[in-house]
Amino acid sequence: MSLLMIPGPTTPAQRVMLAMSRPLINHRGPEFKLLLEEIQTGLKYVFQTENPIVILTSSGTGGMEFAVSNVINKSDTVIVPTMGFFCDRFAEIVEACGGRVSRIQIEWGSSVKPDMVEEAFARERNVKAILIIHNETSTGVLVRDLAEISRIAHDHDALVIVDAISSLGGVELLTDKWSIDACVTGSQKCIAAPPGLAFVSVSERFIEEAKRVNRGVYFNxxxxxxxxxxxxxxxxxxxxxxxxxxxxxxxxxxxxLEARIARHRKCAKAFYRAIEALDLEPYPFEYEYRSKTVIAVKTPKNIDSEELVKTMRLKHSVVVSGGQGKLRGSIFRIGCMGNVSAYEVLATVNALESSLAYLGYGVEKVGVGLAEAGKVLWSS
Known part of the structure; x- marks a missing residue:
């Protein structure tokens, strides 16, 4: 069996998988009501919110479309910082709903900053919303200034819609404290459940704005x-x-939740320490914006990332991801989320070192990354 170390879906715990074997119940009956109440309570804890959370049978992209389609009318102006593949998808959804996208163009590998958002609001009038990817899965960049960006947006009377699909449950995100109007995530990443569900927390203001929009049926x-x-x-x-x-x-x-976030942080630190020991370069070029859940790494010169991914899978049964879009062939990405622990980190680093050596890079460094990762993992 392969070790799945892609940026989602992650491998759920055995007890989570076994739960799916329970008998079906009436989805209009009292047993289902109790199940849904239990889930709402659990999700509110993860989201850190008292707002209602919509549960969708869909992918995370469905959750993104739900959030946009319920508040964006034709010709509404929406600010979207574009710094990766999924930021572009967010913009595409806005345009599909008839909105006008005002892009903040950001170099891939970097993060949106509060001053960029201030400038965008200074350029535009009557902005309906700003859409932020909290953790850009394609580049391994985490937006650390989300609370400040949210404050700026609310100062300009704009809604704040956040894609936290690859961050919520693994990185601090305080939905209510940071005044996020709609926060989207999926079941298959840091929450570590099987794929197929999306969740959207909605604020009172978001609910009021939704009353003014002509919605569809399934995402109403x-x-x-x-x-x-x-x-x-x-x-x-x-x-x-x-x-x-x-x-x-x-x-x-x-x-x-705090211990879970600390575990993700420690495992990410171990990965980055190993990567640096191997003289590899993380793709995000700003240290403080490196993701704690998606480790994106530049592939060494003369090595194609797809070949590296293939070698790790075939020779070591460790499955990681290559790059997306214009990064295909030039980076690889490791999922550091869900139930990730020292075992997954060390097994992945071992496979990475050995595969790089097999492909002609860093033969003399085999074992160095493993040792450095271990120092982080076993430190107090």
Whole structure:
């Protein structure tokens, strides 16, 4: 069996997978209502919010479209910092909903900064919303200034919509404290449940704005809120996935959110220490904006990242990802999320060192990265 170390989906715990074998129940019955209440409580803990959280049977992209389509009308102006593949997708969704995108063009590998957002609002009038990718999965960049960016947006009376698909549950994100109007994540990354569910927390202001928009059917916020009052979803949900989600949320509560975030941080530090010991270069060129959940690394010269990924998979049964879009062939990405522990870190570093040596890079460095990662992992 391969070790899955891509930036999602992650490998759920056995108890999470076993939960899906439970008998199905009536999704309009009292048992389902209790299940949904339990899940709402667990999700609110992870989101750090008292706002209602919509549960969608969809991918994270479905959650992104839900958040946009419920508040963006034709010709509404939306600011989107574009610094990677998924930022571009966010902009594409806005345009598909008829909105006008005002892009903050940022070099891939860098992060949006508060001053850039101030300048964007100075250029535009009547901005409806700003859309932020908290953790750009394609480049391994974490937006550390989200709280300040949210404050700036609210000073200009704009909604704040955040894609936290590859960060929530692994990195600090305080939905209510940072005044995030809609926060989107998926089941398959830091929450460590199987893929197929998306979650969107919605503020009171977001709910009010949604009343002014002509919505579709499946992604109609009004329907989800009405059915939420009954302890139901408006359309048939994936009950086995909800069983799994419930178990994954119990595991997060048992570990404690702060401890979980600290574990992600320590594992990421071990990965970065190993990468530096191997004379490799993280793709994000600003140290403080390196992701703690997606480790993006430049491939050495004369080595194609797709060949490196293939070698790690075939010779070591460790599965990592290559680059996306214009980064295909030039970087590789390691998922550091969900149930990641010392075992996964060391197994991945070992596979990386050996595969690089097999491809002709750093033969003399085999074992160096492993030793450095170990120093981080076993330190107090």
């Amino acid at each position: 916020l009004k329907a989800y809120l009405e059915y939420m009052e009954r302890g139901q979803t408006p359309y048939t949900p994936s009950i086995p996935l909800l069983y799994a989600l419930s178990e994954a949320l119990k595991m997060i509560r048992e570990e404690g």
